[in-house]
Amino acid sequence: QGQLQNIDQKGNGRLGVITNYLSDKFEWAAELVNKLNVVFGIDSFRLVQEGVCNANMSGRDIVCVMPTGGGKSLTYQLPAIKSIGCTIVISPLISLIRDQILHLRESNVEAVMLMSGIAQDEMRSIMRRLDETATGKGGVKLCYVTPERLSKSDNFMFMVQKLAKNGRLARFVIDEAHCISQQGHDFRTDYKKLSMLRQQFPKIPILALSATCSQKVLEDLLQILGLKPITPGRSANLNGTVYFSSPLYRENLNYKVVEKSSVRAEVIRHMVEYILEHHPNASGIIYCLSRRDSEAVAKDIQVRSEGKIRTGVYHSGIPDPVKEKLHEDWRSGAIKVVCATIAFGLGIDKADVRFVMHHSKSVQNYYQESGRAGRDGKDADCILYYRSMDAFRYNELKQESKQSHQQIHEMLRFLQDTNECRNVLFAKHFALSAWSADELARCGHCDNCTRAPGAVEERDITVDAWRVLRISQALKRADENVTAQKLSDCARGVGAEVKKPEMAAVGKVSLSKQDTEALVIHLMLEQYLTVKLHRTAHKTVTYLEPGKADHATAFMNRSQAQVDEARTGARMMYAFLIPEKKVKTKASAGGGPSPASGNTTPPPRRKKSNAK
Ligand code: ADP
Numbered sequence: 219q220g221q222l223q224n225i226d227q228k229g230n231g232r233l234g235v236i237t238n239y240l241s242d243k244f245e246w247a248a249e250l251v252n253k254l255n256v257v258f259g260i261d262s263f264r265l266v267q268e269g270v271c272n273a274n275m276s277g278r279d280i281v282c283v284m285p286t287g288g289g290k291s292l293t294y295q296l297p298a299i300k301s302i303g304c305t306i307v308i309s310p311l312i313s314l315i316r317d318q319i320l321h322l323r324e325s326n327v328e329a330v331m332l333m334s335g336i337a338q339d340e341m342r343s344i345m346r347r348l349d350e351t352a353t354g355k356g357g358v359k360l361c362y363v364t365p366e367r368l369s370k371s372d373n374f375m376f377m378v379q380k381l382a383k384n385g386r387l388a389r390f391v392i393d394e395a396h397c398i399s400q401q402g403h404d405f406r407t408d409y410k411k412l413s414m415l416r417q418q419f420p421k422i423p424i425l426a427l428s429a430t431c432s433q434k435v436l437e438d439l440l441q442i443l444g445l446k447p448i449t450p451g452r453s454a455n456l457n458g459t460v461y462f463s464s465p466l467y468r469e470n471l472n473y474k475v476v477e478k479s480s481v482r483a484e485v486i487r488h489m490v491e492y493i494l495e496h497h498p499n500a501s502g503i504i505y506c507l508s509r510r511d512s513e514a515v516a517k518d519i520q521v522r523s524e525g526k527i528r529t530g531v532y533h534s535g536i537p538d539p540v541k542e543k544l545h546e547d548w549r550s551g552a553i554k555v556v557c558a559t560i561a562f563g564l565g566i567d568k569a570d571v572r573f574v575m576h577h578s579k580s581v582q583n584y585y586q587e588s589g590r591a592g593r594d595g596k597d598a599d600c601i602l603y604y605r606s607m608d609a610f611r612y613n614e615l616k617q618e619s620k621q622s623h624q625q626i627h628e629m630l631r632f633l634q635d636t637n638e639c640r641n642v643l644f645a646k647h648f649a650l651s652a653w654s655a656d657e658l659a660r661c662g663h664c665d666n667c668t669r670a671p672g673a674v675e676e677r678d679i680t681v682d683a684w685r686v687l688r689i690s691q692a693l694k695r696a697d698e699n700v701t702a703q704k705l706s707d708c709a710r711g712v713g714a715e716v717k718k719p720e721m722a723a724v725g726k727v728s729l730s731k732q733d734t735e736a737l738v739i740h741l742m743l744e745q746y747l748t749v750k751l752h753r754t755a756h757k758t759v760t761y762l763e764p765g766k767a768d769h770a771t772a773f774m775n776r777s778q779a780q781v782d783e784a785r786t787g788a789r790m791m792y793a794f795l796i797p798e799k800k801v802k803t804k805a806s807a808g809g810g811p812s813p814a815s816g817n818t819t820p821p822p823r824r825k826k827s828n829a830k
């Protein structure tokens with residue numbers, strides 16, 4: 219007992235820190251499985267569920283990180299019905315709680331929910347049932363509450379005290395626990411107040427759940443909740459917090475980045491053709507950047523598809539009854555595609571979402587929102603439409619922090635990477651100490667794993683890069699502030715500025731518009747160009763200027779002759795994406811593999827290991 223070890227769980231993939239909580243030797247094991255089958259209608263545990271349930275039954279503090287759709291709810295619901303008293307679940311969204319309650323009631327589990335706006339008499343009835351639970355007469359197993367409500371209601375806190383005093387408070391569960399950290403992407407002020415749980419109830423175990431939890435967020439989370447440090451692997455420390463993480467890798471999700479046309483109608487056409495070709499009768503989500511955008515996209519898709527694709531709209535400005543109707547129509551299949559802002563998120567529990575398409579602000583968002591596809595374990599596509607230049611637009615929307623700027627850089631890196639497996643990129647992004655990048659296998663079915671030979675072409679960009687930088691220098695000298703877009707245009711000889719003799723002397727780049735934009739972004743990411751943020755009252759504009767790093771100045775200061783003849787300094791190479799249409803014709807004409815993509819033969823698609 220208490221021996222901690224790293225093991226691979228029945229082919230379910232590599233796990234973070236594993237304990238011997240994965241065992242059927244526990245006294246409750248048989249009954250847990252029985253309830254799993256009978257109450258939830260589920261045959262077997264998935265990912266780290268079994269270990270979390272056992273640690274939960276053992277009264278430990280736990281942090282559990284499992285991908286969206288992985289089945290985090292079960293890790294507290296199952297122990298809750300086996301425990302004495304009530305488990306209190308803090309969950310951020312009402313829609314999310316509603317879904318859970320609905321499912322629990324269908325399974326005959328007694329569950330209640332508390333949120334703002336609840337009617338007086340209903341509140342009274344809930345409090346009465348909780349009181350009966352506290353005195354051993356009733357059996358509320360799960361009580362859901364929003365953090366806002368928890369921090370506002372003295373009555374309720376008093377009841378929680380009573381439950382605890384009578385030994386009828388089984389556990390606190392904090393869902394979407396990353397909301398507690400300001401370093402995460404969903405920070406909520408009321409989550410911070412959850413630090414009072416450990417202060418007021420030092421003996422009640424806590425389970426924190428999340429789908430995305432970086433090292434920094436994890437540290438915050440432990441500190442704010444007052445949890446002890448994570449029990450390290452192979453130690454016998456039974457005091458620490460038990461940490462479970464399961465692979466982020468969901469093998470049924472096919473990630474794909476599609477370069478978006480700057481012409482809006484083109485994007486719609488692409489979406490419609492794609493849906494009709496691959497998922498004519500399936501449900502999907504299209505995430506849009508604004509409310510207006512989601513309305514427009516919904517309309518355009520329906521029109522463009524001549525009514526073949528029935529769409530609905532969801533965003534925070536839609537009245538509640540309309541939202542509920544939409545949920546209903548979507549569930550029943552009357553609406554196939556929901557065009558939405560990210561408000562349509564947490565709490566959607568539709569298993570057969572076959573595709574998620576969107577524009578995204580961060581790698582984290584893309585990962586998280588894509589996670590809503592394929593919860594039934596069957597194949598689903600997660601398509602990200604992007605134009606690098608758009609990344610800066612998000613920055614312009616409002617005053618943003620340095621951190622969000624860093625997110626934009628990460629996103630651009632992700633977008634521009636035409637080689638590394640998307641799943642490996644995700645794993646690196648969310649890396650926790652238990653993972654090392656070299657251990658990660660390529661998924662074999664994302665866009666980068668399945669690129670056709672010739673889809674990527676590595677070219678010498680030394681001269682063009684030098685031109686871009688020289689032009690940037692000239693603009694700087696002339697006190698011209700330029701955005702990435704403007705700089706690309708100037709580099710191609712477009713715009714009034716290029717008439718200046720100094721710039722004319724440099725010459726134009728010999729690349730297409732799209733490739734020039736890619737090059738400018740590349741130079742920025744490699745710090746040959748540097749970002750200058752210009753804040754006004756309403757927005758932040760991102761300008762680019764020559765980088766100050768040594769490698770940047772050394773490169774810029776090469777003479778024209780040096781660059782042309784490549785006598786000094788290394789050449790600069792860049793892997794350009796070849797437009798899909800051209801790749802096809804090339805391939806059929808017998809074009810061989812390019813040097814950039816020839817080094818990776820995609821492995822065969824992985825066998826399902828945890829499917830059921
Ligand atoms: P999460 O909170 O991790 O995003 P949920 O708890 O909402 O995921 O579960 C997602 C779906 O997976 C639910 O429909 C749930 O019934 C289902 N599920 C959970 N555990 C299992 C399992 N062991 N086997 C099959 N389905 C499961």
Ligand code: MG
Pocket residue numbers: 290291393
């Ligand atoms: Mg959940």
